[in-house]
Amino acid sequence: MRVIITGAASGIGKAVAELLAQGTALPGPHQLLLTDRDADGLAAVAAAIGPDAATCVADLSSPECGDAIVAAALDHMGGVDGVVSNAGIIAGGPLLDQTPDQFDLIYAINTRATWLLGKAAHPHLAKNKGAFVATASMSATQPTPGLGFYSSSKAALLMLMRQCALEWGGDGIRCNTVSPGPTYTAMTKAGYDDAERRAQRESMIPLGKLGMAEDVANAILFLLGPQASHITGIDIMVDGGMSNNLMPATGGGTGQKASK
Numbered sequence: 001m002r003v004i005i006t007g008a009a010s011g012i013g014k015a016v017a018e019l020l021a022q023g024t025a026l027p028g029p030h031q032l033l034l035t036d037r038d039a040d041g042l043a044a045v046a047a048a049i050g051p052d053a054a055t056c057v058a059d060l061s062s063p064e065c066g067d068a069i070v071a072a073a074l075d076h077m078g079g080v081d082g083v084v085s086n087a088g089i090i091a092g093g094p095l096l097d098q099t100p101d102q103f104d105l106i107y108a109i110n111t112r113a114t115w116l117l118g119k120a121a122h123p124h125l126a127k128n129k130g131a132f133v134a135t136a137s138m139s140a141t142q143p144t145p146g147l148g149f150y151s152s153s154k155a156a157l158l159m160l161m162r163q164c165a166l167e168w169g170g171d172g173i174r175c176n177t178v179s180p181g182p183t184y185t186a187m188t189k190a191g192y193d194d195a196e197r198r199a200q201r202e203s204m205i206p207l208g209k210l211g212m213a214e215d216v217a218n219a220i221l222f223l224l225g226p227q228a229s230h231i232t233g234i235d236i237m238v239d240g241g242m243s244n245n246l247m248p249a250t251g252g253g254t255g256q257k258a259s260k
């Protein structure tokens with residue numbers, strides 16, 4: 001497949017690139033257009049993969065990002081069979097303290113960029129009956145203290161992708177999301193390197209551990225590939241079961257917490 005991956009310099013996007021390049025979970029050959037705003041990180045990931053990976057440094061907060069990234073993909077790969085719109089930022093604070101500029105920035109990156117990329121890639125995905133996958137979040141369905149813009153931008157992303165599934169299904173394009181729960185990446189490293197905080201979080205996860213970038217990437221590869229050939233408009237939660245833990249956390253039922 002010829003696949004565009006955003007946020008490919010780090011974390012989940014990097015893991016998607018590496019797993020595709022390995023060609024085991026989703027047999028290749030694959031050509032990749034890796035994009036991120038972090039030029040150095042992107043170059044390192046591409047260098048480790050080799051000639052099947054090209055790069056495009058782009059800032060997803062720009063209204064021109066979709067056209068620029070798809071132009072680079074056509075230049076390097078000659079077409080597009082898959083798009084993984086994965087990049088995102090987490091930023092926050094109480095809603096009462098936030099500003100319109102902060103709102104616009106997080107929605108531009110976490111929500112609008114996916115629409116811009118899908119719109120620019122649409123003719124190419126339609127031609128190749130391709131797949132469009134976006135990384136949302138468990139926060140899209142769980143209001144999260146201090147992360148009101150983040151969680152609502154991801155909720156909008158979930159619906160945007162369902163809308164794409166509806167509007168573009170007739171063109172043969174499958175559109176789905178993956179929603180990670182707590183996952184150990186650069187985005188969350190500072191918090192989870194605190195042993196006490198990590199243990200507290202893991203005690204809330206029925207499978208007893210944080211997710212790793214590869215756990216999420218494997219779900220993305222499934223949705224990209226032919227095994228998901230009749231699946232569109234869905235979200236796969238990759239959270240170790242954490243989103244099912246409300247009743248135990250509040251002492252409902254027997255109040256039993258996840259055991260190791």
Ligand SMILES: NC(=O)c1ccc[n+]([C@@H]2O[C@H](COP(=O)([O-])OP(=O)(O)OC[C@H]3O[C@@H](n4cnc5c(N)ncnc54)[C@H](O)[C@@H]3O)[C@@H](O)[C@H]2O)c1
Pocket residue numbers: 006007008009010011012013035036037038041058059060061086087088089090109135136137138139179180181182183184185186187188213
């Ligand atoms: N790690 C988690 O616990 C978790 C949980 C739920 C959802 N997610 C989502 O997973 C996705 C990937 O995050 P991750 O955990 O791999 O984090 P990460 O920080 O390791 O990777 C995110 C990448 O996106 C890039 N990026 C950020 N803003 C950009 C911009 N304006 N233009 C271009 N690139 C930009 C960063 O440079 C970085 O390489 C994000 O959408 C995030 O919201 C992560």
